[in-house]
Amino acid sequence: MSDGRHIHLAGIIPLANLQTDFDLPIPECLMPIDPGFTAIQKAVFECAVAGCQTIWIVANDDLAPVIKKVIGEWAYDPVYYYRRHSMFPSEERKEIPIYYVPIHPKDRDRRDSYGWSVLHGIYSAWRVSNIISQWVVPDKYFVTFPMSAYNVYSLRKLRAKISDFENNFFLTHEGQTVKNNKPLAFTMFGKDFIQCRRHVNKTTTREYLNPGPDEKYPQKKLPLEERWSARQFDFDTIFGKVSATNAHREEVEWYYDISKWQQYQAFMGSENFIQKPSNNLTKAHIHVKLPYREGEIDDD
Helix, strand or coil, X not given: CCCCCCCCEEEEEECCCCCCCCCCXXXXXXXXXXXXXXXXHHHHHHHHHHCCCEEXXXXXXXXXXXXXXXHECEEECHHHHCCXXXXXXXXXXXXXXXXXXXXXXXXXXXXXXXXXXXXXXXXXXXXXXXXXXXXXXXXXXXXXXXXXXXXXXXXXXXXXXXXXXXXXXXEXXXXXXXXXXXXXXXXXXXXXXXXXXXXXXXXCCCCECCCCCCCCCCCCECCHHXXXXXXHCCHHXXXXXXXXXXXXXXXXXXXXXXXXXXXXXXXXXXXXXXXXXXXXXHCCECCCCCCCCCCXXXXX
């Protein structure tokens, strides 16, 4: 459990290479799960409820501008938004910055499975933060998936377990986790990320066959359908190295994988629902632009 030390928990939301069977011309993460409340808004709100200090959305350049219109550049921490016993509650509200990062071009059509989007989001969060200062580098990463439906409000009471300095955290359904190909929220540390990325790079096929005993360099190409097998890796392969030793596990009461149309129908027709939070917790917050253009500053 957390011992009271401050921990920088970074939220990771993968969108790049999200696969569904909706066959729609619009991003599936904008599907509604409550009036005025979309799947991607649910994921951002979930990160805020879990206690993330930053949120990193992995979306390529064709999708990021659309998502940014819906999500904005920052969100409120709901725990500090409702400070009713404070004399000046608006001054104590915490803002959570939101960043958008695309998959690196060298990984596209090579390693860019949906699970790889998570690893790339973690790497981007670490790299950007490390450039700014070593003191803002995330200590732990909370990963959630927009097309998974369960009671995200229940994470409020689990903040201490999610932010545990020593152990990981897994949501479970019928005893299964993301390591069983269930897109359920979980955490991982930097050392877990390193192990996962090494495993992917080691097990994937590449463009050429390994050189034979009499060959110094690879010479024979693999068939097209056999190259870069990492594009098809499931969660159990990509996240198999995430440490589950002494991990906190919390079973969700109900769960739907709404990336599948039948599951989406079942969720929308069930008695289970995810109620839209206050509008101020979900609307797109944009930083105010400077009220002048370059060259218009009065030198006097």
